[in-house]
Amino acid sequence: MSDGDGELEARLVEQEEFEPSDEFVEQANVSDPAIYDEFEENWPHSWERAAEMLDWFEDYDSVLDDSEGPFYEWFQGGKLNASYNCVDRHVENGDKNRVAIKWEGEHGETRTYTYQDLYREVNEFSAALLDLGVEEDDVVTLYMPMVPELPIAMLACARIGAPHSVVFAGFSADALATRMNSADSRFLVTCDGYYRRGDALDHLEKANEGLSGVDHGVDAAVVVDRLGDDGFGHDLKGNQHDWDDLMADHDGARVDPVERDAEDMLFLMYTSGTTGEPKGVKHTTGGYLAYTSWTSHAVLDLKPEDTYWCSADIGWITGHSYIVYGPLALGTTTVMYEGTPDFPERDRLWEIVEKYAVDVFYTAPTAIRAFMKWGSEFPERRDLSSLRLLGTVGEPINPRAWKWYYQHIGDESCPVVDTWWQTETGGMMVTTLPGIGKMKPGSAGPPLPGIDARIVDTAGEEVEAGRAGYLTVNKPWPGMLRTLYNNDDRFVSEYWQEYSDPAADEWVYFPEDGAKIDDDGYITILGRVDDVLNVSGHRLGTMEIESAIVGVEGVAEAAVVGGDHEVKGEAVYAYVILEDGYEETAEMRERIIEGVEDAIGPIARPEQVIFTPELPKTRSGKIMRRLLEEIANGEELGDTTTLRNPDIVTEIQTKVQGD
Ligand code: WTA
Numbered sequence: 001m002s003d004g005d006g007e008l009e010a011r012l013v014e015q016e017e018f019e020p021s022d023e024f025v026e027q028a029n030v031s032d033p034a035i036y037d038e039f040e041e042n043w044p045h046s047w048e049r050a051a052e053m054l055d056w057f058e059d060y061d062s063v064l065d066d067s068e069g070p071f072y073e074w075f076q077g078g079k080l081n082a083s084y085n086c087v088d089r090h091v092e093n094g095d096k097n098r099v100a101i102k103w104e105g106e107h108g109e110t111r112t113y114t115y116q117d118l119y120r121e122v123n124e125f126s127a128a129l130l131d132l133g134v135e136e137d138d139v140v141t142l143y144m145p146m147v148p149e150l151p152i153a154m155l156a157c158a159r160i161g162a163p164h165s166v167v168f169a170g171f172s173a174d175a176l177a178t179r180m181n182s183a184d185s186r187f188l189v190t191c192d193g194y195y196r197r198g199d200a201l202d203h204l205e206k207a208n209e210g211l212s213g214v215d216h217g218v219d220a221a222v223v224v225d226r227l228g229d230d231g232f233g234h235d236l237k238g239n240q241h242d243w244d245d246l247m248a249d250h251d252g253a254r255v256d257p258v259e260r261d262a263e264d265m266l267f268l269m270y271t272s273g274t275t276g277e278p279k280g281v282k283h284t285t286g287g288y289l290a291y292t293s294w295t296s297h298a299v300l301d302l303k304p305e306d307t308y309w310c311s312a313d314i315g316w317i318t319g320h321s322y323i324v325y326g327p328l329a330l331g332t333t334t335v336m337y338e339g340t341p342d343f344p345e346r347d348r349l350w351e352i353v354e355k356y357a358v359d360v361f362y363t364a365p366t367a368i369r370a371f372m373k374w375g376s377e378f379p380e381r382r383d384l385s386s387l388r389l390l391g392t393v394g395e396p397i398n399p400r401a402w403k404w405y406y407q408h409i410g411d412e413s414c415p416v417v418d419t420w421w422q423t424e425t426g427g428m429m430v431t432t433l434p435g436i437g438k439m440k441p442g443s444a445g446p447p448l449p450g451i452d453a454r455i456v457d458t459a460g461e462e463v464e465a466g467r468a469g470y471l472t473v474n475k476p477w478p479g480m481l482r483t484l485y486n487n488d489d490r491f492v493s494e495y496w497q498e499y500s501d502p503a504a505d506e507w508v509y510f511p512e513d514g515a516k517i518d519d520d521g522y523i524t525i526l527g528r529v530d531d532v533l534n535v536s537g538h539r540l541g542t543m544e545i546e547s548a549i550v551g552v553e554g555v556a557e558a559a560v561v562g563g564d565h566e567v568k569g570e571a572v573y574a575y576v577i578l579e580d581g582y583e584e585t586a587e588m589r590e591r592i593i594e595g596v597e598d599a600i601g602p603i604a605r606p607e608q609v610i611f612t613p614e615l616p617k618t619r620s621g622k623i624m625r626r627l628l629e630e631i632a633n634g635e636e637l638g639d640t641t642t643l644r645n646p647d648i649v650t651e652i653q654t655k656v657q658g659d
Helices: 003-012 022-027 034-041 043-052 082-095 115-131 150-159 174-180 202-214 242-251 284-296 318-329 349-354 365-375 399-409 488-495 541-548 586-599 623-634 647-658
Strands: 064-067 074-077 101-104 110-114 140-143 164-166 187-191 193-196 199-200 222-223 238-244 265-271 279-284 307-308 331-339 360-362 389-393 414-417 454-455 468-473 513-517 523-528 534-535 538-541 555-565 569-578 610-611
Touching: 003 022, 003 399, 022 164, 022 586, 034 043, 043 064, 043 101, 043 284, 064 110, 082 115, 082 150, 082 318, 101 115, 110 115, 110 265, 140 150, 140 174, 150 164, 150 187, 150 318, 150 488, 174 202, 193 202, 199 202, 222 242, 238 242, 238 454, 265 284, 265 318, 279 284, 284 318, 284 360, 284 365, 307 318, 307 349, 318 331, 331 349, 365 399, 365 569, 389 399, 399 414, 454 513, 513 586, 534 555, 538 541, 541 555, 541 569, 541 586, 555 623, 569 586, 569 623, 586 610, 623 647
Parallel strands: 101 331, 140 164, 140 187, 164 265, 187 222, 222 238, 307 331, 307 360, 360 389, 389 414, 569 610
Antiparallel strands: 064 074, 101 110, 193 199, 265 279, 454 468, 468 513, 513 523, 534 538, 555 569
């Protein structure tokens, strides 16, 4: 622990509440606490405030149509285009020379796109997509790393009304194929590769392998040349096109943004659930864009003249909502960084903050825990005084990490917003408003204005302050998912079953998170209550990992649980039973790890593979995951008397401790 941390221990450790500075409050986009009452009294019309942040080709007729709950519709009858709102209108309003995207590659090369540049490139790529045969409502899959062509492709899709489905570049070929098959997607935009810790990675090989697993065939693929001479020498196949050639062919092309209905799909985003099949979360044009614009304004406090940086990957919802759509709709400058935070050195992110004089920075607790571990000397090397506001998202942040972030990155002068939300919610739901609320480290804060979040027990009754319960959302909101792609039944059963009363037409959204609330109405998130792990802020279904392991030759059965991890938050622990005749060797362990990487990607790589002759099961044959978690965490074991095979527990424990 460095001296800075020692000092922190002494001074801030007892402090439980923090107030934003007067200086921050004075300049904040939202600083009048009356906003909470205004939203409540005027709900749902209060949401017009969000819709008014957008330019509509045609006004909407109603704010909310709740006649078919939980299939709510927002801003019905309105027509708009997301690409127009994120690009054209800023050019038309005299801001064409403002920087839209500042991109930095891992080796330090930079690219700057003004709104005019973005306008030109988005138009040209829209024209290229149309020429390739993409029609309105066709799903275009974008399997791309953090290159500027990714947001350009997203906005081009939005321009022509083709929903995009971005697949995180770290996912495997199989994961790509599964998502393209599920979305009936016949078009792909991908990239030859990218850099990670100085090395060029071959991405196109994975993309090609994924494409060969697409059942319905693929009409066209576009390949961005990121690596140049460092590339891997792949020849483009018959239906594959080079991005630069296409852009040259469509030089100067203009494509009118199509008028999309507010409820038309803007994009699909696949996320993990409790079954082995990822869920295609559907977001729409009007509600999503209004919601991300509003929350970028109210929570991230973004102003058009800001330089803003969210260090997430665009392959996840955080990047969609808060690198691309929200910030660009507001006409802000958004920063994109290709690489890792520790390349070439552990001060890389702070170097970028200094270089671009970043005003607002948004990251994840897993990153903050890594920064803490590396020590405060790295941020101390850089001038971070441009920062005005900090944010976190993705998993619970423990008070110590919160305070470290507040002190060492924010110099005790930037408010920290701890934002709870999900792929499904489209945008932030529970957080303080930085210009209004006091902050309590570890607690996300109250629900945002207009969001009716409550903590309930299993019967759906609100729990007392301080008691653990389940987080629910009792009113719809514009950014909500509309359904799961091609699967309305699963949409209802996944999210609206637990606490709703369909007969009374009362619909309650259940995000499957545990939480508690205090006397001030501040909500502390306790974590997932379903079989979904949160590894480095990424959602992974235990079933998905288990089925990957069971797919490995020689494996009979597998159970996956999350074990505590200092940096990742949770790590994957895999308990594996082998078939007779297979040996518990290092090679077998390697094959299991590879199996998981092939099916999902390196993010799901098991931290530990523990071979066991049996799994602890109840008399009815259910695996006792709680015990497996306790073993992973080296905790004292709870009740084992209901087990059919109690002896196995000590046997497994010995193995884990031995590893
Ligand atoms: C967790 C990421 C505590 C939560 C935007 C949720 C959080 C899941 C927070 C969604 C937070 C997200 N505090 N937990 N501030 N933010 N989570 O879909 O369990 O990748 O259900 O969306 O992350 O993960 P997803």
